[in-house]
Amino acid sequence: MSAPSLLADIGGTNTRVALSRNGEVVQGSVRHFPNKEYDALEPVLRKYLQETGTQTPAAACLAMAGPVREGVGRLTNLDWSLDTATLAHATGAGTVTLLNDLQAQGHALGHLPSDALFPVIAGPPPRLEAAQLVIGIGTGFNAAPVFNTNAGRFVPPSESGHVSLPLRTEEDMQLARFLEEAHGFAAVEDALSGRGLVALHQFVCSQNDVPEKADLKGRQIMAAVAEGDAEARGAAALFSRFLGVVAGDLALTQLPFGGIFLIGGMARAMAPYLADLGFVGGLQDKGRFSDFMKQFSVTVISDDDAALIGMARHLQALLDYRK
Structure with missing residues (x-):
């Protein structure tokens, strides 16, 4: 049997590594590594290859x-630099390709199990030629058509x-000024990310004059949302509305009649x-284009390893093209 290929999805918090054959992730090969325990990616890859007994991918x-x-x-969101030459030396692989993580997520669309898809706005099955849009919200925020x-x-x-x-x-302007105090600029990621939710919660607590509740972490805020806490739900409502507005702006830019897909923690x-x-409401509130916005379905992807599936598909297509 030929040697497998190596896949690595490097986020701001964790790195997920797996093997693939013929465009498919090898079952049972996925490992998760916390980035804070390593100074660079190369030791992560070497440890994975050693643990799995993979000689040269x-x-x-x-x-x-x-x-x-x-x-x-x-x-x-992590002090790591990567380049294909160094990674080729670290792994011994003859072919190395480096993608943005949302590109990998995009290559996974259409290859995910149905139970990994959670519909938010239903829509008709997309035509094969229709554009799609993937939006990632986790440690950071990004999107790709x-x-x-x-x-x-x-x-x-x-x-x-x-x-x-x-x-x-x-209120939006007040929030922007609040975010600018920390970053000097109110970017989408400053509100729509893990740390963004924390910032939104701090803003709501300041507005409601309850500073004693402002030190919650992300998981604690989400638990408080489930319990009906006013400030936590206020932060979640800001998050949801802004996510809808941003997704709507991106949809008008790319016209993803094949659907919008949200992914990430x-x-x-x-x-x-x-x-x-x-x-x-945030997504569809576009004035005279509000009815037009109803054409875009929205689905949340629950598979945390979807990028690995996309990388496996992309890598196989690249290898087939070079034959």
């Missing part, structure tokens, strides 16, 4: 939460989390509350 595909240009990238062409699937990279947070109301955590806390 046939090829490697890596996806990172940060911008990639000409085979070089730096993670946005997905185009299915005669030459194969094309998923261009972007850094959508660092555009300006859309502001309409006086924060997307999964917020999924049960989106419909009730303002997401749909």
Whole structure:
């Protein structure tokens, strides 16, 4: 049997590593590594190869939460730099490709089990040629369009989390000033991410004059949302509305008639509350284009390892093309 390929999904908090054969993730091969325990990616990959007894992978595909240009990238929320030459040396793989993590997620669409899909806004099954949009909300925020062409699937990279947070109301302006105190600029990711939810909760607590409740972490805030806590639900409502507004803006830019797909830890955590806390209204409130916005279905992807599936598909397509 030929050597397997190596896959690694490098987020701001964890790195997920797996093996693949013929465009499929090898069952039971997925391992999760906390990034805080390592100074760079190379030791993670070496440890994985050693633990799994993999000598030299046939090829490697890596996806990172940060911008990639000409085979070089730096993670946005982690002090790691990556490049294909160093990774080829670390793994011994003859072919190494480096993607933005949302590109990997985009390549997974259409290859995920139905029980990993949680509909928020239902819609008709997409036509094969229809554009799609994947939005990742976790440690950071990003989005990428997905185009299915005669030459194969094309998923261009972007850094959508660092555009300006859309502001309409006086409360929005107050929130922007609150976020600017910490970052100097109110970007989408400053509100729509794990730390974004914490910031939104701190803002609501300051508005409601309850500073003693402002030190909750993300998991504690979500637990408080489930319990009906006013400030936690207020933060979740801000999160849901802004996510809808941003998703709507991106939808008008890309026209994803094949559907919008939300992925990442924060997307999964917020999924049960989106419909009730303002997401749909935020997405569809576009003035004379409000009815037009009803054409876009929205689905939350619950599979935490979806990027690995996308990398396996992308890598196999690349290897087949080079034959």
